[in-house]
Amino acid sequence: MNLRVTKGVEEIILLEQEDRDRHTTRTIYRRHKRRQRGTAPLENVGKVVRKVVVAQKEAAERYLHRHDESNRDKPDGWLRDLSYNVYRATRRGLRNVSRSLGLPATEVDD
Numbered sequence: 001m002n003l004r005v006t007k008g009v010e011e012i013i014l015l016e017q018e019d020r021d022r023h024t025t026r027t028i029y030r031r032h033k034r035r036q037r038g039t040a041p042l043e044n045v046g047k048v049v050r051k052v053v054v055a056q057k058e059a060a061e062r063y064l065h066r067h068d069e070s071n072r073d074k075p076d077g078w079l080r081d082l083s084y085n086v087y088r089a090t091r092r093g094l095r096n097v098s099r100s101l102g103l104p105a106t107e108v109d110d
Helices: 041-073 082-100
Strands: 011-018 022-030
Touching: 041 082
Parallel strands: none
Antiparallel strands: 011 022
16 A cells, blocks of 8 residues: 655554454555664764765876876886875875865865
8 A cells, every 4th residue: 555644644543343343454655754873963974074085086097097007107106106106195185085074274285
């Protein structure tokens, strides 16, 4: 059975009358209560941690792209460019973290 109900409806109960004035009830719809996934004070902390991890993931992906690019250009290029590639990827990751947290920019973009 497919029902469309508004959010205010919590339960639909069908009352049936059988013979000899006997009544039965049958629940047709009951809204499922969502289970709380954590405590309220930690909700904002969880959001911040998620943003930081996403920024770290972007920095790691950016480093991998630079690593592969350095390998294509010259033999053992990834090792020659290691410090520069790590610097650039880390800088980009920190920039993403500060932007996602709403912090002011600490560096001027190139």
